[in-house]
Structure formats: C-alpha cells, structure tokens
Amino acid sequence: MAADPVALAAELLRCPSITPAEGGALAVLERVLKGAGFEVHHAIFAEPDTPPIDNLYARIGSSAPRLAFAGHTDVVPPGDETTWRHPPFAAAIDGGVLYGRGAVDMKGALACAVAASLDHLAARSGKPKGSIAFLITGDEEGIAVNGTVKLLQWAKERGETFDHCLLGEPSNAAELGDTIKVGRRGSLNGTLVVAGKQGHVAYPERAENPVRGLVTLMAGLMAEPLDQGSANFGPSNLEFTSIDIGNTTVNLIPGEARARFNIRFNDCHSQASLRMLIETRARAAAGNGVRWHIDWQPSNADSFVTSPGPFLNLVVGAITEVTGRTPTLSTTGGTSDARFIKNYCPVLEFGLVGQTMHQVDERTAVADLTMLTAVYRRILDRYFA
Numbered sequence: 001m002a003a004d005p006v007a008l009a010a011e012l013l014r015c016p017s018i019t020p021a022e023g024g025a026l027a028v029l030e031r032v033l034k035g036a037g038f039e040v041h042h043a044i045f046a047e048p049d050t051p052p053i054d055n056l057y058a059r060i061g062s063s064a065p066r067l068a069f070a071g072h073t074d075v076v077p078p079g080d081e082t083t084w085r086h087p088p089f090a091a092a093i094d095g096g097v098l099y100g101r102g103a104v105d106m107k108g109a110l111a112c113a114v115a116a117s118l119d120h121l122a123a124r125s126g127k128p129k130g131s132i133a134f135l136i137t138g139d140e141e142g143i144a145v146n147g148t149v150k151l152l153q154w155a156k157e158r159g160e161t162f163d164h165c166l167l168g169e170p171s172n173a174a175e176l177g178d179t180i181k182v183g184r185r186g187s188l189n190g191t192l193v194v195a196g197k198q199g200h201v202a203y204p205e206r207a208e209n210p211v212r213g214l215v216t217l218m219a220g221l222m223a224e225p226l227d228q229g230s231a232n233f234g235p236s237n238l239e240f241t242s243i244d245i246g247n248t249t250v251n252l253i254p255g256e257a258r259a260r261f262n263i264r265f266n267d268c269h270s271q272a273s274l275r276m277l278i279e280t281r282a283r284a285a286a287g288n289g290v291r292w293h294i295d296w297q298p299s300n301a302d303s304f305v306t307s308p309g310p311f312l313n314l315v316v317g318a319i320t321e322v323t324g325r326t327p328t329l330s331t332t333g334g335t336s337d338a339r340f341i342k343n344y345c346p347v348l349e350f351g352l353v354g355q356t357m358h359q360v361d362e363r364t365a366v367a368d369l370t371m372l373t374a375v376y377r378r379i380l381d382r383y384f385a
C-alpha cells in the first residue's frame with residue numbers, strides 16, 4: 001500500500017492535537033501503519049499532577065538491522081487564529097504551500113516518514129529486510145515527562161531494540177537538505193539569590209542593598225565566555241532572563257534580589273562541572289561582601305553528539321543525492337527528544353525547513369514534502385540494502 005505524504009500530512013494537520021491533546025493524530029497514524037502490516041501499540045503514561053499522554057509504538061519486522069523513526073504529533077497552540085492567512089487546523093494548500101500548525105514541527109515530516117516506509121515496503125512485497133519502528137509521542141511540546149523518555153523505557157522493557165534512529169524535527173535552516181542535526185547542546189536553569197537587609201532608602205548605612213551585590217555578581221558571570229567551543233559545538237552561553245526584586249516601594253531598600261538565568265552548554269561540560277564553574281566565578285566576583293547562593297533547577301538536558309560513522313555517511317549521502325545539497329552537520333538550536341533517544345542508539349535529526357515553526361502561518365512547500373519522502377525512502381533503501 002502506497003501513501004501520499006501530502007494527503008497524510010493534511011489529515012494530520014486537521015487533528016487539533018494541541019499539547020497535550022491527542023486530537024486524533026495518533027489514530028490517523030495507527031490506521032495507516034496497521035494497514036501496512038505494522039504491529040501498533042498505544043502506551044499511555046501519567047504521573048501525579050501531569051495529564052495522561054497517549055503515545056504510539058509501531059513496528060514491522062523483528063530482525064536486524066533495526067531502524068526507528070521518532071517524532072511527536074502534539075503541537076504548540078496557534079495563538080490568535082484570526083491572524084493566520086489560513087485557519088491553523090484546516091490544512092489549506094495555497095500556491096503550492098501547505099499551511100497549518102505542525103506543518104514543519106513536525107506532522108509534515110512524520111507523514112513523509114510513514115509514506116516513505118510504506119513505499120519501501122511495497123517495493124519488497126510488504127516485508128522489511130530488517131525492522132522499521134515508529135516511536136511517536138504526544139508530549140514533546142509540553143513538559144515532556146510522559147512522552148519519549150517513558151516510551152523508550154517501555155519499549156526496552158518489552159525487549160525492543162533499535163540500531164539507529166532518525167528524528168524528523170525541522171532541522172533545515174532555509175532549504176531542504178541544508179542542515180542535519182548531529183547533536184544538541186545541554187540546557188541548565190538557575191536562580192541567583194542575593195540576601196540583603198531591608199531598610200529606608202534615605203538611611204542606606206542601616207540597610208544592606210542586595211541590588212548592588214546582584215549587579216556585581218551578574219556582571220561577573222557575564223564577563224568571560226564559558227569556553228571557546230569544541231570540535232562539534234559553538235561556545236556555551238549564559239543568558240540572564242529575568243531580574244526579580246518585586247519592590248514597588250520607592251523609599252525601600254529590598255531585603256532580597258534574584259536573577260534567573262539559562263545556560264546552553266556544549267560538550268566541554270557536564271552539568272556538575274558547569275555548576276562548579278559558575279559558582280567558582282560567582283565566588284570570585286562576590287568577594288566577602290555579598291551573601292549569595294544559586295538555586296539550580298533539575299535538568300534532563302545534557303549535551304551530546306552522535307559520532308561520525310557509516311550511519312551518518314548513509315544519511316548524508318541520501319540527502320545529497322536527493323536534494324543536491326551537502327548538509328551542514330549542526331548542533332545549534334534548542335533541545336529535542338534526541339537527548340533521550342541517544343541513550344538507546346545513535347540518533348540523527350533531519351526533517352523539514354524550520355523557518356516557520358511555532359509561528360503564525362506555519363507552513364511547508366508541498367514540494368518539500370515530496371522531496372523529504374524521497375530522502376527517507378533513499379535512506380530506507382540503503383539501510384536495508
């Protein structure tokens with residue numbers, strides 16, 4: 001059974017699967033994959049204080065080599081729908097462009113992966129030479145605790161294994177084929193807290209203004225780069241995102257001042273070494289005069305990079321042959337579910353062009369859907385040659 005990636009993408013886009021709602025999107029994938037002979041499982045995960053999430057696992061074949069496609073069907077909210085050129089869940093095609101929330105992030109790429117798999121199987125009388133799996137979550141755009149992390153664990157407990165994984169996040173910057181993500185930076189959040197002594201602003205000698213200490217520490221932490229980058233990554237970066245004092249009284253020196261920050265870090269650091277580096281620099285900036293500490297938030301986002309090798313060569317070769325472009329190997333951008341998948345098998349990310357992801361009028365060229373399907377098909381044919 002062949003599948004049309006454009007029709008399938010449009011059908012997925014019409015499902016209002018705003019995270020964490022399933023919206024009918026997994027049901028569409030289940031119907032199509034079952035029709036092609038995949039064994040399909042739903043795995044519903046929940047935790048206290050989080051909504052239950054529906055996830056889908058599908059597999060055809062059981063022998064090696066085992067290739068998995070991963071992705072998510074949930075989408076971010078559309079915002080003010082009246083500002084969209086076409087309604088966000090109508091899947092309108094206008095001038096060769098498919099509009100809709102999730103068009104590039106990432107229902108479009110999921111449709112391409114399914115269509116390519118069905119085409120590949122159809123050319124082999126429906127039987128894979130190894131096995132093809134789909135790991136699809138409905139919890140990527142939200143808090144991401146009942147999604148890929150648990151789905152991978154669930155699959156492992158069932159004895160499922162994967163040799164390689166392709167994640168269809170919108171990896172390309174401007175044109176299909178320009179970028180493949182081979183890793184991701186880590187992300188760590190902290191709050192810098194400086195203690196003072198509240199008092200009248202006209203009698204500063206009787207108070208201790210924490211704003212002075214906060215500014216000193218912030219300046220100290222922003223003064224020097226965290227590193228010079230590494231072979232696969234640009235330099236790590238610390239950004240302060242908020243200064244929180246909350247003082248509405250003009251003649252009052254506040255008793256405490258806080259500043260929140262986020263660090264996107266490369267493979268020069270572990271979370272522990274990074275925390276130590278920041279605290280050492282804060283200590284040096286503070287001297288003896290400032291009472292401070294940092295509250296670190298737990299993070300499940302370490303940096304990682306997928307090593308060069310035959311799988312990367314195969315994927316790059318397929319992209320180059322189909323698109324005519326040699327993709328840049330990139331580790332830029334935010335985190336993705338690849339950070340969880342990498343604990344199970346090597347993972348690469350290649351999908352559509354990400355320019356309009358999370359924006360009003362999210363869209364993809366229909367020609368890109370056809371071309372991405374051809375890329376995935378070429379990867380499958382090579383992988384199972």
Ligand SMILES: [Zn+2]
Pocket residue numbers: 072105106140169170
């Ligand atoms: Zn995404």
